[in-house]
Amino acid sequence: MTNDNIILETRNITKFFPPNIYANYKINFNLKEGEIHALLGENGAGKTTLMRILFGELTPDEGEIYIKGKRARIKSPRDAISYKIWMVHQHFRLVENLTVTENIALGLANKIIHPEKEVESKIKEIMETYELRVDINAKIWQLSTGEKQRVEILKALYAGSKILILDEPTSVLTPLERERFFKVLKKLKENGTSIIFITHKLDEAMKSDRITVLRKGKLIATVYPNEIDKNELVKMMIGKNISFLTTKNKRSISNKKVLNVKNLWVLGDRGVYAVQGATFELKEGEILGIAGVAGNGQKELAEAIVGLRPISKGEIYICEKNITNKPTRFIYDNGVAFIPEDRIGTGVIIDLSVIDNFILKTYYLPEYTKHKIFIQYNKFLNTFNDAVKKYGIIVPNPYFPVKTLSGGNIQKLILARELSKKHKLIIALHPTYGLDVATTNAVRKTLLEESMRGTSILLISEDLEEIFLLSDKIAVMYRGKIVGVFEKEKADLHTIGLLMAGEEIRGA
């Protein structure tokens, strides 16, 4: 059980990101030996920054780290590992083409030669102690996300780590895997490992021994779960009460088919079919939520619809018009708006100005150009200023470079841009991923308003809460297949969770 031996402590950790963000400001955090400590906060609260400082990936501008009461100088992950600290990142850092054993042996620099037998027997020993079973001869790419996570934890234990940091460990797991994961944490704790895990989910935080809440770079409080209720925690996280979207107004959905996908087969980047015979339809004003753990073909499905990925087999119709394998621009011009998954990487050009990013989908339209050659920026300004007001984009002037905008503002800009063009269908890929609560709310509200206006929405999200909140119909995607479509009223979280994990359900 937990005792009061503090194993790790930070004093006044401050990290500044130019131009004006304190990712961490004078943070005094402590971790007790053998406890499970949840680090709770919204995206952008500074949780990951603090953990990366502990792991030596970032150097703080001010402040010190103490381990067992002694000042620790952690300048690199190598230093951190020598202090027996290990961090498992949200995006795993494994070599896909190597086996589990090879990945675990990799990067342990204390010896040059690692005899495979020796490594294997040690891994097996650890696997037994902690009940962390994986096929050690499998290549990483053959493993499920949950298994990969277990490999990451095995790596940490193999290195002899005593302090384990996990960055949003549950965000990639199905509900079943999530339960298993918490069992593993218990086992680790019993064997004397101290754990910090980052989360923004309240019920997960409640499963820990202690909770530290961060907000906007500051440590708000460290509390015991049995001494606090969820509402208080929310208030600490957000700083104010926010009215969440609850129900949506009843509205009638017409029978007009806006999107019709028939037996769609699409190759993924690895050359295997990422989408395998998906069939579904979407009516005018309807929101179809596609649930599923990321990497089950959702991204490829969206890309195929907008023509960014070739379709091997099957057909797609938009309002009876066949758009299969048509050029992307042709599909957009037929009324498809697309909110991409990676907003910085594909959604914007960060070196260009806000207005230049705003016109990305419309710059060539006859109404905004002279002789289809000269862009008439003055004609865009009105639309732009209206959008800034309507979506609450905070930007000093239209000619400001996008790279100075926050993630939330960039997402609002993308949304404003996509909706500034005539559209009858919105494809939204993880539209609120990584956004703060207020922006998330704003984005969801906009999507609901759009559907009231008769726009159909294909909502692809890992956030089940979001899917249930917005959708009229819910489908689950697993290994490239649509494994069930439910009316929202008939869907329940448990069944959806099982389907996401690949369980077969009769009658689905």
Added chain:
Amino acid sequence: MRIRIRKRVVESKRKIILIKIIAVLSALLADAIIFLFMNVDPLRAYYEILRAAFLTEYGLTETIVKFIPLALISFGLMVVFKAQTWNIGAEGQLLMGAIVTTWVALNLGFLPSYIIIPLMYFSGFIAGLSWALIPSFLKIKLHVNEVLTTFMMNLIAQKILEYFVYGPWRDPHGWGFPQTAMFPENARLPILPGTRIHYTTLLIALATCFILYVLIWKTTIGYEIKVVGGNIEAARYAGINIAKIVFLTMIISGGLAGLAGVGEVGGIKFRLNPNVSPGYGYTGIVIAWLGGLNPLGVAIAAFLYSGLLVGGDALQVAMRLPQATINIFNGSILFFILAFDFFTRYEIKLER
């Protein structure tokens, strides 16, 4: 006290210009040490360069003579670099322009000036453009890295040129020198009297500057170039035809380099020989960057760099310095400007 390096969030134009000036001053300071070692008064040397390049009539016209090809080439490279496509082949494209123009001048010399001169420009432009076509196709269709192909195409162009001037086109009355016969009078570009400035090419260069300014900042094509260069994933996502932009910028830069070739054979040498270009195609790469990939900036950079070349030559004569000194001088100026580029992107602060 601690030194801290931070990425600049907003790169202010005024600061960038200031940093470039500091870079040049630092280069001059470093070179002063070298001059002192050679027993040359650095201030006198610098004055000599400045005077020879810009303050005498002869010097100024010679600076303009070098400005013409350098400007044409770097304008083209600016466009292609803006699309993040790396044409290293301006040298070869210039040579092909020169070769084809030479054929036109020597074989169609019976045409009147007002026909043959536009024809020379046209064929030179097309020749440079075509030479850029091959790497463009390889890049678009087979994803072959254009840095390698454009560079290798330079070597091929050089060999083709040598084949013609040593072989079939060698002037029979040229005492065996590897060069063609002189162009007939009506196939020579008009020259400002008393100088070597072939002003029609100069006008083309200045018009190009204006046209490219409009192209980049006002048109849909220019916008697409900026998007492709800024984030190729975003360009794909927006449905922009990336191959079209790569192709278009490559042939614009190839064509403009071809025009530079026309000027060199038609307005300076009046014949083809193996030394048509002293590496203008490579110097253009540097100038495009020095000018910040912006038409006016590139024009200024091309002009100043031309002056540096002319001043360097004059220094060699006036102070009896070896060629190597001039190379060190030019090289160090470039080195400092490129090295100081770091400070336009990062700021360094001393604390406490």
